[in-house]
Amino acid sequence: MFLNVYEVLFKFFGPQNWWPADDRFEVCVGAILTQNTSWSNVEKAIRNLKVHGYLSPERILELDSDILKSLIRPAGFYNQKAERLKIFSRFLLESGGFESLSKLSNYSLRETLLSLKGIGKETADSILLYAFSKPIFVVDAYTKRLFYRLGLIDSEKIDYDKLRKIIEGNIPADITIYNEFHALIVRECKEFCRKKPVCENCPIVRMCRFYERKG
Incomplete structure (x- = not known):
């Protein structure tokens, strides 16, 4: 059925043709920003990050938190989401990036993502499926x-x-x-x-x- x-x-x-993104990091940013808001608002926030050249984990970590909040304001809950983007960016860089993390099993990577502040099951699974091409619904x-x-x-x-x-x-x-x-x-x-x-x-x-x- x-x-x-x-x-x-x-x-x-x-x-x-979902998830609409230019690269895997953009998928992850979108998955975090789309919590409790519409995708049209997420697109506005991502566009702001792109226009200013901040759509990378390195640039997000370097970015002043107040500036980051203002850029992602269209996605709502920008205080929490700015913090979550920085946490995820730091995690990604310290873990060796996508190639290194891709070597983990579905279960291990999922548990690792769920241990990050602000990432629940739906967000983690969206990242697993769309950014890491892991078979999880x-x-x-x-x-x-x-x-x-x-x-x-x-x-x-x-x-x-x-x-x-x-x-x-x-x-x-x-x-x-x-x-x-x-x-x-x-x-x-x-x-x-x-x-x-x-x-x-x-x-x-x-x-x-x-x-x-x-x-």
């Missing part, structure tokens, strides 16, 4: 909403890792599918499976238990 959902969404929306509120309405899970309050393992156990361990599926879920939930759902023309309405109950 999970794979069927992916196939229908992919056929309807096409490839999403990213779960977010959209994922829980969609699969609950489809009747594939019993509650939107399901534990993060429990749902992640359910999904990973029902689709091929393919980085491309993990990447596209997560992006397609976000697209579906923004356009159709909103908090107040727009069921008309939804590509997966025939699979939806929520729609059946509503009807």
Whole structure:
């Protein structure tokens, strides 16, 4: 069923080419900045960093904290996020960069990322999948909403890792599918499976238990 959902969404929306970034560090910055804000706001903050030549771990560490806060202000919570960007940048440089960290197992790298202040499971898994090309599925509120309405899970309050393992156990361990599926879920939930759902023309309405109950 999970794979069927992916196939229908992919056929309807096409490839999403997510995560939009020029390099792996930009992916990580985006994953940190997107906490509790919209992607359009993150893009503004990243653009500010790029324009001023600060989108690298070295430059972020050198940057005065107040200047960094002003540059990422569009992403909100800029005090906390500035601190987190500096913590992550220091960690990346002291750990030998992406090439060195890529040699760690999924579990070890995930646990290391989760030990950093301000990095939770969704942020860590986004970094693992999109920056390190590690096969791990990213779960977010959209994922829980969609699969609950489809009747594939019993509650939107399901534990993060429990749902992640359910999904990973029902689709091929393919980085491309993990990447596209997560992006397609976000697209579906923004356009159709909103908090107040727009069921008309939804590509997966025939699979939806929520729609059946509503009807």
